Amino acid sequence: MISNEAKKEIDFWVSKYPEGRKSSAVMQALTIVQKENGGSLNPDLINEVADYLEMPVISVQEVATFYENYNHKPVGKHVVRFCHNISCMLNGSDELISYLEDKLEVKTGQVSKDGLVSVKKVECLGACVGGPMCQIGDQYYEHLTKEKLDNILEDLT
Amino acid sequence: MSEIEIEIDGHLVKASQGDSIISIADREGIDVPRFCYHKKLSVAANCRMCLVDIEGVPKAQPACSTPAANGMKINTKNDKAKFAQKAVMEFLLINHPLDCPICDQGGECELQDVAMEYGSDVSKFNLGKRIVPDKGIGALIQTDMTRCIHCTRCVRFGAEVAGIVEMGGTGRGEGVKIEPFLTEGIQSELSGNMIDVCPVGALTSKPFRYEARTWQMNAVQSVARHDLVGSNIYTQSYRGKVKRVVARDNDSINETWISDRDRFSYEGLNHESRALKPKIKVDGEWQETDWQQALQFAVDGIKNNAINPDQLGVLASKHASLEEFYLMQKLARKFGSENIDFRLDQTQLSTGSSLESSINLSEIESVDHALIIGSYTRLEQPMINHRIRKATLDGASVNTMNSKNFDFNFKTKCDALTAPQKLLSALQSVLKAVHLKTNQDTPNDVSDVTPSEIHNIIADDLIASANGVIVLGEHLNSNPNSLAIINLIEKIASATNLKIANITISGNSHSAEKVNFIPSGNGLNAISMFNDNTKAFLLMDVDSEYDFIDSKSAQGHFSKEDVFVVALSSFENQSTLRSADVILPMASFYESSGTHINFDGLVQSYSASVKSPGESKPGWKIIKVMADLLDLQGLDYVDSTQVKEEALQSSKVKSSVDEANIQSIDDSQVTTHWQYAPYASDSVTRRAKALQESNVGMINRAYVSKMTAHKIGLSDDDLYLGVPVSIEESVAVDCVFIHTNQARRA
Numbered sequence: 054m055i056s057n058e059a060k061k062e063i064d065f066w067v068s069k070y071p072e073g074r075k076s077s078a079v080m081q082a083l084t085i086v087q088k089e090n091g092g093s094l095n096p097d098l099i100n101e102v103a104d105y106l107e108m109p110v111i112s113v114q115e116v117a118t119f120y121e122n123y124n125h126k127p128v129g130k131h132v133v134r135f136c137h138n139i140s141c142m143l144n145g146s147d148e149l150i151s152y153l154e155d156k157l158e159v160k161t162g163q164v165s166k167d168g169l170v171s172v173k174k175v176e177c178l179g180a181c182v183g184g185p186m187c188q189i190g191d192q193y194y195e196h197l198t199k200e201k202l203d204n205i206l207e208d209l210t
Numbered sequence: 211m212s213e214i215e216i217e218i219d220g221h222l223v224k225a226s227q228g229d230s231i232i233s234i235a236d237r238e239g240i241d242v243p244r245f246c247y248h249k250k251l252s253v254a255a256n257c258r259m260c261l262v263d264i265e266g267v268p269k270a271q272p273a274c275s276t277p278a279a280n281g282m283k284i285n286t287k288n289d290k291a292k293f294a295q296k297a298v299m300e301f302l303l304i305n306h307p308l309d310c311p312i313c314d315q316g317g318e319c320e321l322q323d324v325a326m327e328y329g330s331d332v333s334k335f336n337l338g339k340r341i342v343p344d345k346g347i348g349a350l351i352q353t354d355m356t357r358c359i360h361c362t363r364c365v366r367f368g369a370e371v372a373g374i375v376e377m378g379g380t381g382r383g384e385g386v387k388i389e390p391f392l393t394e395g396i397q398s399e400l401s402g403n404m405i406d407v408c409p410v411g412a413l414t415s416k417p418f419r420y421e422a423r424t425w426q427m428n429a430v431q432s433v434a435r436h437d438l439v440g441s442n443i444y445t446q447s448y449r450g451k452v453k454r455v456v457a458r459d460n461d462s463i464n465e466t467w468i469s470d471r472d473r474f475s476y477e478g479l480n481h482e483s484r485a486l487k488p489k490i491k492v493d494g495e496w497q498e499t500d501w502q503q504a505l506q507f508a509v510d511g512i513k514n515n516a517i518n519p520d521q522l523g524v525l526a527s528k529h530a531s532l533e534e535f536y537l538m539q540k541l542a543r544k545f546g547s548e549n550i551d552f553r554l555d556q557t558q559l560s561t562g563s564s565l566e567s568s569i570n571l572s573e574i575e576s577v578d579h580a581l582i583i584g585s586y587t588r589l590e591q592p593m594i595n596h597r598i599r600k601a602t603l604d605g606a607s608v609n610t611m612n613s614k615n616f617d618f619n620f621k622t623k624c625d626a627l628t629a630p631q632k633l634l635s636a637l638q639s640v641l642k643a644v645h646l647k648t649n650q651d652t653p654n655d656v657s658d659v660t661p662s663e664i665h666n667i668i669a670d671d672l673i674a675s676a677n678g679v680i681v682l683g684e685h686l687n688s689n690p691n692s693l694a695i696i697n698l699i700e701k702i703a704s705a706t707n708l709k710i711a712n713i714t715i716s717g718n719s720h721s722a723e724k725v726n727f728i729p730s731g732n733g734l735n736a737i738s739m740f741n742d743n744t745k746a747f748l749l750m751d752v753d754s755e756y757d758f759i760d761s762k763s764a765q766g767h768f769s770k771e772d773v774f775v776v777a778l779s780s781f782e783n784q785s786t787l788r789s790a791d792v793i794l795p796m797a798s799f800y801e802s803s804g805t806h807i808n809f810d811g812l813v814q815s816y817s818a819s820v821k822s823p824g825e826s827k828p829g830w831k832i833i834k835v836m837a838d839l840l841d842l843q844g845l846d847y848v849d850s851t852q853v854k855e856e857a858l859q860s861s862k863v864k865s866s867v868d869e870a871n872i873q874s875i876d877d878s879q880v881t882t883h884w885q886y887a888p889y890a891s892d893s894v895t896r897r898a899k900a901l902q903e904s905n906v907g908m909i910n911r912a913y914v915s916k917m918t919a920h921k922i923g924l925s926d927d928d929l930y931l932g933v934p935v936s937i938e939e940s941v942a943v944d945c946v947f948i949h950t951n952q953a954r955r956a
C-alpha cells in the first residue's frame with residue numbers, strides 16, 4: 054500500500070507537469086514508493102502506482118524494468134551498485150565483482166545473510182574516469198581496488 | 211499536400227510531400243526489407259532492416275521513417291544499401307533461434323524470407339543465444355518469445371488498434387522482453403490480429419499449432435459471416451479440413467483486420483456433434499437412413515401435417531446465405547405458406563424490413579459524434595466498433611444509453627444508464643429536449659415529458675454534432691417496446707440531422723430482408739407461428755435452445771406430438787434431437803458457396819472452401835430437392851449462381867415502423883436483460899473450442915446494482931437463472947444484465 058505521505062510526495066511531482074500529464078511523474082513515484090517499501094518494488098506496488106497515475110500497468114512496468122535504480126526483489130540495508138559497463142569493465146570491474154560476491158557469500162542480486170548488503174550490477178553511472186566504480190546510497194566510490202572495497206564494507210553498519 | 215518527384219532505383223516517381231520512402235517503394239512494387247513497419251501502425255523505426263541509400267547522405271537511412279523530399283535520389287539495392295541491410299540482418303540473427311523446422315511460422319516468416327536474401331551463412335557471433343521464458347497470453351495466441359525480434363508491432367497494434375495497452379517491452383538491452391504485465395490472457399476481441407502482424411514465429415495461432423505447414427494448405431478467398439461487416443478472409447485448408455482463417459485486405463470493409471470470432475470460429479466445423487448422416491425419428495427412436503428415404507420422410511411429413519398450406523412454418527437462422535434464404539421463402543410461398551421468418555431473437559416484429567442505415571462502414575470513422583443505444587459494439591460488431599474508435603481518436607465524442615456501462619476501448623463522454631423498461635421514456639425525454647432546444651414543434655406523445663439533466667446533455671451533443679451517427683444495437687431486440695423505440699430514434703435522428711447505423715440485426719440478415727424472408731399478408735411471424743394451427747416446420751440451422759427470444763414456447767411447440775419438424779442442420783443439437791422428426795445434415799460455413807450482404811449493402815459471394823463432411827450437403831441443394839419432391843414448380847436451378855441472380859432481383863419490403871403500439875410496462879419492476887456474449891452468436895462459434903476458452907468466451911455473469919440486488923435478495927456469486935451474480939454499480943437500477951454464453955433462460 055502506498056501511504057498517504059508518499060501520495061503527497063507524488064502529488065508534488067505531478068504538480069510540476071502540465072494538467073493531464075500525470076504519467077510524467079512515474080519515475081519519481083516509483084522512487085518514492087520503492088524507498089517507502091524498504092528499497093524494492095513488487096507487482097502490487099507497480100499496480101498501485103499505475104492506478105494512481107492513471108497509466109496502463111505495463112507502461113509502469115516498462116519504466117520500472119528499464120532503469121537499474123528500481124529493484125524487483127528485496128534488497129539489503131545497503132545496495133552496492135557496481136558498474137559493469139565498458140570503461141569499468143576494462144579496468145577490472147568483473148574481477149572486483151567476483152571478489153565482492155565471494156567475500157559476502159552472495160551472487161549479484163542477492164542479499165547477504167545478515168541482511169546488511171546486497172550487490173547489483175548496473176549500467177554506466179557516468180563516472181567512467183574513476184572506473185572501476187560503484188555507488189552505495191548517494192555516495193560514489195571510484196578507482197576501486199580489493200583493499201578499498203574491504204575498507205568500504207567494514208564501514209557499512 | 212504538394213506533389214514532389216523523386217528517383218527511386220532509377221525510376222522517376224511522383225509522390226506527396228511527407229510520404230515515407232517505404233510507402234512509395236511499396237506503391238512502385240520495389241521491395242524494401244522490413245520488420246517493424248506496418249502500413250496500418252505508427253512508425254517505430256526500431257528494427258533498422260529497411261536501410262536505404264540516399265544520395266548525398268553519408269549514412270544509410272531507414273526508409274520507413276524518412277520522408278521523401280523533392281529531388282531525392284534513393285537507392286534500395288546498391289552496395290551501400292545492401293551492406294547496411296546485411297549488417298542489420300546479422301544483428302537480428304544473433305539471438306534468433308534456428309528452429310524454423312519446428313516453428314509454425316516457417317514458410318510464411320518474414321524473417322526467414324529476408325534472411326534467405328540478406329543473411330549470411332556464418333555468424334561472427336558464436337556466443338550463446340538468449341532464451342526468453344513464456345508468460346502465455348491466453349487460449350488463442352501461442353507465444354514463443356525466444357523468437358521475438360522486438361519489432362513492437364504487437365505492442366503498437368494493441369495500443370493503436372485494439373485499444374488495449376497490455377503488451378509492452380520490459381527490461382533493457384539484451385534483456386528486453388515483449389510481454390504483458392499479467393498472465394491472465396489478452397482481453398481483446400481483435401487479439402488474433404497480433405498473429406498476423408508478428409513477422410516471426412513469436413506469436414502464432416494456438417489452435418492451429420502443429421496442424422499443417424502453410425505451403426501444404428489450400429487458401430480460398432472467402433467472406434466471414436458472423437457479423438454485419440462481412441470481413442474478407444482466406445480460409446486455409448489441409449486434407450479437406452479448414453485449418454486456419456486469416457484476414458484478407460479490403461480497405462472499405464475490414465482494412466487488414468478481422469475479429470477473433472471470424473478468425474477462430476472455424477474450429478466449430480470439426481466438432482464431434484456434426485450431423486453427418488440423414489436421420490429420421492420413427493416411434494420416438496432416431497434411425498440413420500439414406501438421403502432418399504429421409505427426404506421422402508420429410509416431404510410426406512410436411513404434406514400430412516400441413517394439410518392446409520398455411521400450416522407450414524419456415525424458419526432460418528440469420529446466418530444462412532442469400533441463396534438459402536431465397537430458396538426457402540420460394541419453397542414456402544410456392545407451397546402456399548406465408549409463415550416465413552428469420553428474426554428469431556426479437557420481442558416485437560415489424561411487417562417490413564428493419565430500419566435502414568444511412569451511413570457507410572468507412573464513413574463511420576469520420577463522424578464527430580456517436581450516440582450508442584443498446585449495444586456493446588466492441589464485442590457485438592468488432593469491426594464497426596473499430597471504426598467508431600478511430601473516430602474518437604480524431605476527436606469524436608461518444609455517448610451511450612445502455613443498461614450497463616461497458617468496457618469500451620475508447621472513452622465515452624456521458625453514459626446514461628437506462629434499464630430496458632425505461633428506455634422508451636428516456637428517449638422521449640431526449641426527443642423532447644431536442645425539440646425544446648431547437649424550437650421545433652413537439653408532437654403529442656412527448657408533450658408532457660420534462661427532460662432530465664442527462665438527457666439534456668445527450669440532446670445538446672446531438673444538436674451540436676455536424677456529422678454524427680446514432681448507433682442502435684442488438685440489445686433493443688429483447689425490449690418489449692423495440693418498435694416504438696426505433697421509431698423514436700428515427701425521429702431524434704431526423705430532428706438533429708444525424709445518420710443512423712442500425713446494428714440490431716446481424717449475420718446475413720440483410721440477405722434475408724433482401725429476399726423478403728419475412729411474412730407478408732396474413733403470414734405468421736417468428737412469434738405468432740407458435741400457435742395451434744402451425745403443424746409442420748422447416749428449420750434451417752436453428753437451435754431452438756439458443757436462438758429464440760422465447761425458447762421455451764418454441765421448444766414446447768416443436769415437441770408436440772402433432773407437430774412435424776424437418777431440421778436442416780449442421781449439428782445434432784440436443785434441442786433438435788429432442789424435437790425434430792428428420793435431421794437433414796447440412797454443409798456449414800465455408801463448406802458451400804453462397805452470398806453475404808453486409809452493412810453497406812455490398813453483395814459478396816464466396817465459393818466453398820472445403821467439401822462438407824460425411825453425407826452432409828449444401829443447404830440450397832437440399833431445399834431444391836425438397837421442392838421437387840413437393841411437386842413445386844420453378845425451383846429447378848442448375849447452380850447457386852443462378853439462384854443468386856434471381857434472388858438479387860427481389861426487392862425488399864420497406865420498413866414500416868409506424869405500427870408500433872406501445873406496451874405499458876410497470877417500470878419499477880426489476881427486468882432481466884439476457885444478452886448473449888459474442889461467442890454464443892451462432893452454432894459454429896458456440897462449438898469453437900479455443901474461442902470458448904478465451905477470456906471473452908468465458909463471459910458468464912449476471913450484473914446487478916447494489917440497490918437492485920437488495921430489492922430482489924441477491925448477493926455476490928449467487929446464481930441468478932443459473933448465472934453467477936456480480937454486484938456492480940455499472941448497471942442500471944431495476945435491471946439484471948446477464949451477459950453469457952449459456953442458452954437463454956429469460
Ligand code: SF4
Nearest residue numbers: 358359361362364408
Ligand atoms: S512478438 Fe512478434 S510482433 Fe511482437 S515484438 Fe516480438 S516479433 Fe514483433
Ligand code: FES
Nearest residue numbers: 136138141177178
Ligand atoms: S562505464 Fe562504469 S561508470 Fe561509465
Ligand code: FES
Nearest residue numbers: 255257258260274
Ligand atoms: S522497417 Fe524501418 S526500421 Fe524497421
